[in-house]
Amino acid sequence: MSYYQRLEEMNYMAEEAEMVDFVDEMDGGAAAAGGVEDVEADEYELITKVTDTSSGQARNGQDIQGIPWERLNISRENYRSTRLEQYKNYENIPLSGEAVDKECKQMEKGGHYYEFFYNSRSVKPTILHFQLRNLVWATSKHDVYLMSNYSVMHWSSISGNLSEVIDFAGHVAPSEKHAGSLLEGFTQTQISTIAVKDNFLVAGGFHGELTCKRLDKKGVSFCTRTTYDDNAITNAIEIYDSMRGGINFMSSNNDGGLREYDLETFQLLNHFRFPWPVNHTSVSPDRRLIAVVGDNLDGLLVDSQSGKTVSTVEGHLDYSFASAWHPDGRVFATGNQDKTCRVWDIRKLSSPTAILKGNLGAVRSICFSSDGQFMYVAEPADFVHVYSTQDDYRRRQEIDFFGEISGVALSPDDESLYIGIWDRTYASLLQYNKRHTYGYLDSYL
Template identity: 30%
Template sequence: MSDDEQAGGVPIGSTSLPSSVDQGHYPTFNTGYSDFPTAPATASQTLHPAVAPYFAADFDDDLYTGGAPGGESDVSIFLDTWRGVSLRHPNSANVVGSKASTFRHIERPRTVDRKQLQGDRFDIQGINWEALETTRETARAIRENFAHASHGRNHLHLNLAKPLPDTDSFFRFRRMNTEHRAWIAHFQLRNVISATSQHDIYYAKGSKVMRTDAYNMRTSCLMDLPPVAGSSDAGGFRVTALTASSNTLIAGGFKGEYAITNLQSGVGAPPTVGSVTLSYNGIATHVHAFAHRTSAHTTAAFCSNDAKMRILDCETGTFTHTFPYARPINCAATSPDGRLRVVVGDCNEALITNAETGQPVETLRNHTNHAFACAWADDGRYVATGAQDSQIVVYDARWWRDPLRFIATEVACARALAFSPVGGGKRVLLAAEADDVVNVIDAQTFASRQSLSLFGAIGGMSITPDGGDVFVACCDNKVGGILGFERTGYGQEYGLGGLWRRDWKYGDQRMVQEEPAEWATDEEMRRDGRVVKGPTARSRRGLGLGKLIV
């Protein structure tokens, strides 16, 4: 992770960066680390355990400017830039109207729901593209071109990864609330939203964790976190990572702080706060919770920029393990049985580790840049990693040597990954890019996807435990908010058998045996405590019957 940090944790689109950045001059770093102490060649680019980090400072190979305040991902700046290009090339077919230069001053609707949508006159973010004398489709294409040019997207890295066709329809837009703005404390960290149901959506706003619901019936501040004793951050607790389960919410901070609150406790109960690390630049980059396989206690795995992973028993409040690595750790995911863990960080490889000892059991070398996202499916079989090389790599845990699929992202790199939960309907892999796109990938075939398209920097996404809803935090300074999408497909039985579908390898129709639709059989789901809805409710998913009163 880069040491260039956003000051104060402000919404994307702020203009509080130094003038050099405001003018479009971004710092660059040499990729050879020639100014740092010499380290063994094999260790300097790996995550393998070490006594201490090799370097006192950590600079990223490529500064990703799109998510920084005032960067190209800010929609108002994008439209203003596009307008300037249009004035220089007025005869182009892809110009934008004069109102684009004053877009930041338009009034925003408080909410947008599906009934209000009017195509280019009013899209899911309430943008009137007709008034801008263009179309949403044109804006999407122009913005993608701008993003690829400004982010230095290297297509040589994508020799194995292929873009998937956008042919699926797993979710549909339901509602957006423009008043709820998650804040991104560091431009590379995009896990600041977590939802446990339609009625319990949590997002980070500086030192606060806010709570709302899909219908905006209530909004409250769940936690207002003061500076932690011993922290070097005089500016307070800035939330960089967030996760929530049915009874516990866990937050990580910019200076290594953490906070835990019991969601079942009384209103106003203070959270438990402390420090994961007091190291300089010890950012809590990611946190995920899991049930310990022997004690069944809620356990948190904190990834940190000081190149260590720490395991916290949330019920006793004690750190039980510290696993040191050679490079900063950006994300991790524990297997459903609690035995293995995938770990990614500031190197080109991913590790499969023993979850109890931290020792690597497999090293996966299929990325060409630092990785920031990973996920483990509920069946224990599939693992996905995402990196700044604009690739998502999917593995079958039964055979790590050959990845199952290389998938190219659409606009920017994947910053957050999540598989749909067991009992959540036809299985999918969600991949939130840094800007504009959440990919919903068919996790039966990994051959097609649905693109949930929006405009603005993405602070993360969360799928509810029943698999019925996805919530996306758009952090743009003008068109940001929380967008909700709901499942559209019917509940499906585990085994679909043979289905007629087009085999694109040969281009003709033939009988192909589909993979199972769910992560577990119908009988297994009846006994699985992770499954939220019963078989009848699952079969009715997508029919719109949940709100009927009989």
């Protein structure tokens, strides 16, 4: 393990030590006096019992995560206040979040676009790198892929079945032969990010590994290692339709590289280099521009064919880890550790059209709905915000829970929103469904 990776792990362990442990923190005086061992056995069993929560139970007043607040020595409201006061946002640039807090106000709440549907406690999302949270993907409103420890798992909300897709704890090797593929494969790969789309799954590792799988075939199609640099974490992957009609994917790496691959032949098409780690990239709807963000205060718009920088956007106070394009191809958003999501219009890049401030910490993931009506912004923990683009981002729905967020996934038809929660006691997968208003003329007699 390199010196850099030891530092990363130390940072990660420090963050993990500060995460919410509901058993220790929320049972009040008993835990404060002596920890879990002082709690009565039946009380402990009740607090940690694995039970799902349905929309009907939530409507009847049950907590969506199954947390028995009535049995704890602190109310939900008081714990939320304490959490807001004590949560420590990770920053690369000291006090970037405080500076934003003084300048920006939160947009008004009150939007109600998605309704809680189900919380699946048998699904246990996990996080390997505290800054990288793109570990949950939905290929339909019923099919979700996520990381759970060393395994890529598939969850069906229809059958309630959780199955393993790839186990990276053991040996993974390609079953197909392609130029440049490492036929010997990998062993015990630490997966930092995944992407799933159009029947393809691509997983990126801590040492520059890339593993590609066709979901309709057994085995793995392609394995490669992009770089042998010590600083080689795969930070993000995006799968998209190419300008030529095929399917490509792009990987963002800590070595400053942005690499584009053809997903049919698995061949490297482009390799663009930047002077700082690339944390996330997004390809515009017309495939001509790439939004590039990383360990730099500024974001870039890059020509997708030449790799040359077309424009620079300035305003963030820390490093960025998220980006996304609106379907209209004119608007894109960037998410930063300064606790803001900034929305930009390519027709006027001198200043953002909106600055949206989070509650707790960094913006770790962003996505737009396929119809462009909503933008989804996830913090590192506790909050996902759904902004109405039609209201110029002034109105939002705030989805409020407790736990670190491993990823946020929107189904292709915008009907289902999935949120992965990593917590030592209450790990789960939250499902929200889009609200619809039907008049009597829409009903069948």
